[in-house]
Amino acid sequence: xxxxxxxxxxxxxxxxxxxxxxxxxxxxxxxxxxxxxxxxxxxxxxxxxxxxxxxxxxxxxxxxxxxxxxxxxxxxxxxxxxxxxxxxxxxxxxxxxxxxxxxxxxxxxxxxxxxxxxxxxxxxxxxxxxxxxxxxxxxxxxxxxxxxxxxxxxxxxxxxxxxxxxxxxxxxxxxxxxxxxxxxxxxxxxxxxxxxxxxxxxxxxxxxxxxxxxxxxxxxxxxxxxxxxxxxxxxxxxxxxxxxxxxxxxxxxxxxxxxxxxxxxxxxxxxxxxxxxxxxxxxxxxxxxxxxxxxxxxxxxxxxxxxxxxxxxxxxxxxxxxxxxxxxxxxxxxxxxxxxxxxxxxxxxxxxx
Amino acid sequence: xxxxxxxxxxxxxxxxxxxxxxxxxxxxxxxxxxxxxxxxxxxxxxxxxxxxxxxxxxxxxxxxxxxxxxxxxxxxxxxxxxxxxxxxxxxxxxxxxxxxxxxxxxxxxxxxxxxxxxxxxxxxxxxxxxxxxxxxxxxxxxxxxxxxxxxxxxxxxxxxxxxxxxxxxxxxxxxxxxxxxxxxxxxxxxxxxxxxxxxxxxxxxxxxxxxxxxxxxxxxxxxxxxxxxxxxxxxxxxxxxxxxxxxxxxxxxxx
Numbered sequence: 001x002x003x004x005x006x007x008x009x010x011x012x013x014x015x016x017x018x019x020x021x022x023x024x025x026x027x028x029x030x031x032x033x034x035x036x037x038x039x040x041x042x043x044x045x046x047x048x049x050x051x052x053x054x055x056x057x058x059x060x061x062x063x064x065x066x067x068x069x070x071x072x073x074x075x076x077x078x079x080x081x082x083x084x085x086x087x088x089x090x091x092x093x094x095x096x097x098x099x100x101x102x103x104x105x106x107x108x109x110x111x112x113x114x115x116x117x118x119x120x121x122x123x124x125x126x127x128x129x130x131x132x133x134x135x136x137x138x139x140x141x142x143x144x145x146x147x148x149x150x151x152x153x154x155x156x157x158x159x160x161x162x163x164x165x166x167x168x169x170x171x172x173x174x175x176x177x178x179x180x181x182x183x184x185x186x187x188x189x190x191x192x193x194x195x196x197x198x199x200x201x202x203x204x205x206x207x208x209x210x211x212x213x214x215x216x217x218x219x220x221x222x223x224x225x226x227x228x229x230x231x232x233x234x235x236x237x238x239x240x241x242x243x244x245x246x247x248x249x250x251x252x253x254x255x256x257x258x259x260x261x262x263x264x265x266x267x268x269x270x271x272x273x274x275x276x277x278x279x280x281x282x283x284x285x286x287x288x289x290x291x292x293x294x295x296x297x298x299x300x301x302x303x304x305x306x307x308x309x310x311x312x313x314x315x316x317x318x319x320x321x322x323x324x325x326x327x328x329x330x331x332x333x334x335x336x337x338x339x340x341x342x343x344x345x346x347x348x349x350x351x352x353x
Numbered sequence: 354x355x356x357x358x359x360x361x362x363x364x365x366x367x368x369x370x371x372x373x374x375x376x377x378x379x380x381x382x383x384x385x386x387x388x389x390x391x392x393x394x395x396x397x398x399x400x401x402x403x404x405x406x407x408x409x410x411x412x413x414x415x416x417x418x419x420x421x422x423x424x425x426x427x428x429x430x431x432x433x434x435x436x437x438x439x440x441x442x443x444x445x446x447x448x449x450x451x452x453x454x455x456x457x458x459x460x461x462x463x464x465x466x467x468x469x470x471x472x473x474x475x476x477x478x479x480x481x482x483x484x485x486x487x488x489x490x491x492x493x494x495x496x497x498x499x500x501x502x503x504x505x506x507x508x509x510x511x512x513x514x515x516x517x518x519x520x521x522x523x524x525x526x527x528x529x530x531x532x533x534x535x536x537x538x539x540x541x542x543x544x545x546x547x548x549x550x551x552x553x554x555x556x557x558x559x560x561x562x563x564x565x566x567x568x569x570x571x572x573x574x575x576x577x578x579x580x581x582x583x584x585x586x587x588x589x590x591x592x593x594x595x596x597x598x599x600x601x602x603x604x605x606x607x608x
Contacts, residue, residue, distance in 0.1 A: 049482060126500040129482030133490055134497040146491045174491050178483035253499050255532065255585045 027168035029053035032183075034114055037191035039199065040227050043114035046128045046186050050179045055166040058342070060184025062162060063177060065341040068152045070142035071098055077132070077181070078341065080107045080141075084334050086190065086270035087111065093281025098143035103135075104245055106281035108266065109274055111190040111333065115228050121263045121279040123234055124253045129182045146174050153177065190269050190333035191227075198327070199227075205327065212324025215317045220268075222306060229268040229328065235304040236261040238297030242280050249279070260302045272326045273334065286325055290318050385459040388430070388555045390468065392446045392454045393602065394421055397564045401448055410567045414575045416511040416521065421448040421563065422494060423505035424487070427471040428456065432546065436463030443474065443487040445494065446561075460555075464546045468557065472536040472596065473504030479528040499583065501526050504534055505595060507566060514579040521575045523566070525592055527584025534584070534592035540601050547604055558602040565598040566591060 032052040036043060050056075063069060064077045080095040080103070081087040087110035089095040094102040105121050119125040125134060135141040136149065153159045153172050160170040167176050197203035205213060216224075225231040234250045241248070241261065250259040263279045271277075276284045283289050293311040297303070313321070333339070394401050396408040396418075407415050423446050429439040438460045447453045478484060479501045494503045503526045514521045527534045540559065549555060567573050571590035573581075581587045 120498075124499040125497075126480050127482040130490075130497070130500050133495070137497050150491070173485060174489055175483040175485040182482070255583075 029055045056183040059166040060180040088274045097141040101140035190330040193330040194327040208323040212320035234262040236302045383461040388460045414513040417509040420508040429469045432465040445487040474502040476528040513575040521579040536596040554607040560602040
């Protein structure tokens with residue numbers, strides 16, 4: 001009897017060992033979950049084919065802050081997407097790229113990306129995993145090609161280790177690189193501003209903010225819909241065509257004349273720290289943007305119907321609206337150490353101006 | 354009694370182990386034979402020599418070829434009833450890479466009427482994020498600014514071109530809406546159905562003729578339109594032309 005049990009145990013152990021070896025079960029990454037803030041809509045399933053893990057997130061973070069992803073080593077993703085400015089290029093209408101060139105649009109903030117279906121000002125990118133390819137290969141941005149980036153990453157012991165931790169083997173390819181980057185940028189969630197605290201009953205607006213919130217709800221919320229402060233649409237807001245860039249917006253993607261001069265409605269979260277504004281960064285203050293809607297809207301066939309007559313604001317309304325918009329600044333997001341440049345082993349090269 | 358219990362436990366255990374290695378049922382009853390499909394690219398029957406050889410299109414415009422690539426997917430051999438094979442793989446046929454032009458399949462024996470495939474990459478794989486293998490964006494068949502695959506690419510130089518370096522560039526894509534360039538191709542076996550027998554080895558040569566790109570139904574002259582680089586009406590027009598580029602040139606059976 002005892003002998004039989006011993007045999008059984010030996011069989012079981014041998015079989016388990018066989019299973020473990022054949023299924024790479026040694027690799028057990030730590031699962032992560034995208035937390036949905038209370039009261040928010042369901043996010044898009046951007047991680048459907050990309051299970052979120054701590055190791056994947058950390059690899060994405062490492063890649064995001066690594067200048068090696070650019071041709072000359074100077075431009076990491078983070079050089080144009082700065083955390084303290086909700087991941088826009090702070091104080092730059094257009095961002096700097098390879099060989100003293102400029103980007104052709106204002107770098108959009110990276111926050112709450114799981115709640116938008118399309119990326120870029122013109123919605124040209126349909127999946128978060130594909131977004132990084134655009135700045136990486138654009139000759140005026142990071143100016144690299146994928147082969148060359150992968151070659152650099154494959155030469156790094158650190159990346160071999162990190163890819164193995166994230167994906168179970170140290171093979172480094174574009175799919176894994178893009179999925180890891182998506183895990184980092186896709187989990188940058190900003191939902192802890194004063195506005196959010198007020199909504200949760202943890203804080204209250206001062207009278208100016210409270211009045212500004214009323215103004216916002218009656219005059220801005222159609223497009224900048226709560227709680228994400230965007231309705232995800234593309235609209236022509238009556239800006240004159242930029243002489244130099246000749247950027248016609250979403251029409252370039254859809255080829256539909258009805259999309260002429262339409263651009264994404266950006267979220268207003270963290271708007272107080274993301275100047276300058278609009279798709280080409282042409283306006284430097286929130287006040288100027290409000291003034292555009294009050295008195296600067298240019299008529300054109302595709303102008304948004306809600307803006308035909310501009311939007312009326314009294315001076316007080318304008319002032320209080322700005323006070324309210326400042327309550328959308330989420331300091332804990334802007335300073336979250338989890339989202340900042342990794343320290344320790346990594347060699348970091350960042351372009352700063 | 355104890356011993357009996359022990360033996361039956363062992364038996365159950367070994368049954369569990371072995372049951373996971375069973376061959377799927379459809380493979381037990383069918384016999385398979387190797388079929389090689391060779392994509393042979395040409396211009397009016399003439400072999401392609403990249404960069405150096407010059408060709409003439411139906412409008413008398415001379416051109417060279419620097420790149421010629423296209424995606425083949427949902428590749429299937431179709432016959433009656435059970436004689437059917439569909440591959441879920443994506444193939445990037447690249448004139449520069451001879452290996453890419455040969456596709457080897459294990460096909461159930463039987464009677465076949467046609468080869469069917471999708472010329473391009475289906476819409477699902479255009480909207481599902483980062484892919485690998487033939488669909489890796491590293492293969493330079495992907496638009497980064499307007500997400501989607503270039504389904505077919507033809508590039509070269511031509512004295513008729515009025516743009517930089519006298520080049521012409523057709524990057525043809527678009528997977529949705531009215532400018533969808535995806536083409537379902539059906540190539541019937543010429544003459545009678547082709548019968549695949551056990552232990553046979555078969556090579557099917559499918560010819561892809563660049564001469565079809567320039568007309569029928571829409572004239573595309575290099576002088577008028579040297580670059581088509583984004584989804585839209587012109588990409589659709591040229592895709593309607595090139596949809597007719599394939600013919601089954603030969604079927605060779607080694608018994």
